[in-house]
Amino acid sequence: MAASSLKNPPAQQGNALRVIPLGGLGDIGRNMTALEYKGQLLLIDCGVLFPEENHPGVDLILPGFGVIEDRLDDVVGVVLTHGHEDHIGGVPYLLRQRTDIPLIGSKLTLALVSEKFREHQIRGVVKREVTDLERITVGHFDLEFIAVNHSIPDALAVAVRTPAGLLLHTGDFKMDQLPLDDRITDVRSLARLGEEGVDLFLVDSTNAEVPGFTTPERDIAPALERVFSRSKQRVIVACFASHVHRVQQVMDAAAEHGRKVVYVGRSMVRNMGVARDLGYLKVPENTLIDMRDIDKHRPQDVVIISTGSQGEPLSALSRMANREHQVISLKPGDTVVLASSMIPGNENAIYRVINGLTKLGAKVVHKGNAMVHVSGHASAGELLFCYNIVKPRNVMPVHGESRHLIANADLAVATGVPRERTIIAEDGSVVDLQNGRARIVGKVDASYIFVDGSTVGNITESALTDRRILGEEGFISIVTVVNTHTSTITSGPDIHARGFVEGEHVFDSLRPLVVEALENALQEGIDDPYRLQQAVRRRTGKWVNDTHRRRPMIIPVVIQA
Missing domain, CATH: 3.40.50.10710 (Metallo-hydrolase/oxidoreductase)
Known part of the structure; x- marks a missing residue:
């Protein structure tokens, strides 16, 4: 991976398959996994996470694909397991940077993502439609697709063969035996792959805490x-x-x-x-x-x-x-x-x-008072069944919050997978599969990429903190004009506030304190507007805390006359 993005993982060994989750581990959304073998990258899914209340002004959250931005020429394809937003919503943002990355998926999945390209005005996209039981070669990766049942038609699991071993990724799935479209999860193929020998099993964890089988x-x-x-x-x-x-x-x-x-x-x-x-x-x-x-x-x-x-x-x-x-x-x-x-x-x-x-x-x-929804994800009984027929050598739960991942790992252990071969990874964990053993060997930066309107990636956690303060505590601005040559205040302070305590005379007791702070600073020979502003900020902050027990954003402005 890019040297600037790494946190010192060891160099990839010659015959290792490297697996790096770039989203979907710890959250319900922004699912994306990068596979690397012999210098080539294969991506599985590229979804979005929808913002919560603590993300003010954010429209979408993308996977951490910034880590591969300087290696896009090494990407040989993006496999899309199905057409939900948390698996395809980030594709247009990835393809803005390189439009000819091949997209591989089923007919419906590719059709849904194609609509997004029209909205984003992206042209020249390379698409390769596949069906279940189809087997193709993409770069160093031998791919086989398996039908799985989910809450959207045409969902696929994918088996990835390399000389380093066989990886099986379920995508999102369940085992509905009476699906509306008569397309059941292909248990025969899962068992066949198990007979061949699955070295690393990446398994949907969303319902791992739910006992039994998901309702049809x-x-x-x-x-x-x-x-x-x-x-x-x-x-x-x-x-x-x-x-x-x-x-x-x-x-x-x-x-x-x-x-x-x-x-x-x-x-x-x-x-x-x-x-x-x-x-x-x-x-x-x-x-x-x-x-x-x-x-x-x-x-x-x-x-x-x-x-x-x-x-x-x-x-x-x-x-x-x-x-x-x-x-x-x-x-x-x-x-x-x-x-x-x-x-x-x-x-x-x-x-x-x-x-x-x-x-x-x-x-x-709603679901709380009537059965108007059933899940699209496998519950614990279905996951146990899959582990028993696949018999994987190593397991890495994906798609879920931390509690889901741990519950899924416990299910694998219950069926005989050694605890040390269940990988509880995080977004950005670097996992190497080599000689039949998967291990976490390092960490990369797979943090959130925020989309705010047309802006992608320039929204920092600091900016979000400022937005939260503005939304929850309001702001106070103090504008003062000073003459640093005569060390006098010539205008102000004019104090304005929004989202703070209302009232005509709220700041009457603050104005003389700001004047005092500025006059003391000027008499000490301070003539730098920044330092004068800091003096105003400190005095105002103390007044706000002592008087109102609030933490608004304080914006002092000192203008030199």
């Missing part, structure tokens, strides 16, 4: 049926914009009850259009209508499928809850279904939306 997708149908049967007005269903299976079930229920369907949210319209065009979504005839025509139909004849199930502030559902949507106004008696899980960190935002919807008179149905 089709089991939410009775709950949807009850919602449609009981609702006398509009039904609004919020789910992920890429959850084709969930949208299909809502679409089928709507058609059965004679309701028209409206997509709301740009990503929902885009993704479902792609899924329909490729045949992954079956839309009953005369069911879909345009949002502009929604008022032409009675409320009891309409179903709205919307984005915003995670409480995103600018999403369609949040706008409805805040009475800010330009077309749709919720009415008492409407039913809103949150047909998704709560991603950790989004709970407060989601409950704010639920409260807003409830205040408007809507009945809110």
Whole structure:
């Protein structure tokens, strides 16, 4: 890796396969793994993480691919396991730097990511479509793709063969035995690879703490049926914009009850259009209508499928809850279904939306009070089953928070994998697979890359801290004009504040203290505006702390006349 980005990992040995997670370990999102062999890099996924409340002004968080920016010419391909945002959302930001990196994935996955290239105006992208059981060679890497079941069609696991050993990456998966699209996880191929000998098994950890087996997708149908049967007005269903299976079930229920369907949210319209065009979504005839025509139909004849199930502030559902949507106004008696899980960190935002919807008179149905969502990830029983059929030599849990990774490692140990061969890695851990043994050998910088509007990577933790202070504590500005030749104050101090204590005379007691601090500094011969500003800042900070027990941002300005 780039010398400037390393924290002294040893040089890669001649026949070692190096594995570096650049995201997805410790968070639910920004999944990305780099594999290196003989100087070539193969990337698996490149997703985004959505910001939390402690990331003010941040739109997206990217994987730590800054570590490979000066080695993009060594990248022989990016394997995309499936089309969820936490696996493909970062691809346009990576390809801005080198547009001809080959993208390898299934038909639906490549179609969804292609829509992003149109938005980002990226052209000349090289795409290689693959199907399950297909085997291709990319540089030094021999790749085989295996069908896995997930909450989006066309998901793939990938087996990577090199002379250093066989690595198997599950991607996100579960083992639904009755999937809506009849495409089950290919257990035969997993067992075959196990017979061949899997040297390193990278396994989805999201549901490792959940006992048993994940509930089949089709089991939410009775709950949807009850919602449609009981609702006398509009039904609004919020789910992920890429959850084709969930949208299909809502679409089928709507058609059965004679309701028209409206997509709301740009990503929902885009993704479902792609899924329909490729045949992954079956839309009953005369069911879909345009949002502009929604008022032409009675409320009891309409179903709205919307984005915003995670409480995103600018999403369609949040706008409805805040009475800010330009077309749709919720009415008492409407039913809103949150047909998704709560991603950790989004709970407060989601409950704010639920409260807003409830205040408007809507009945809110969610996972807490009805079975309107099932997970797309394998639970502990399925993971145990996989370990028993694959029998890996080494295991490295991926995709999850620390507690998920540790729980997944414990499952591997329970099936006979030696504890010392279960790798609890972090983003940036450097893992070498050599002679049948995987070990952490170093660390690289895989920290967050923030996207703020059109700005990528220039938002520092210090800037975020400033934003948090401004948002939580407000700011005070003090403007003073001084004559350093006569050591006098000629104007001010003028004190202004936002987000601080309100009141006409709040700062009456502060002004003489600022004057005193400046006059003392001037009499001591200090004529440097920066040092004078520091004197003002110190005195103001002490006053704020003593008087109000607050920590606003203090911005002193001293102008020399």
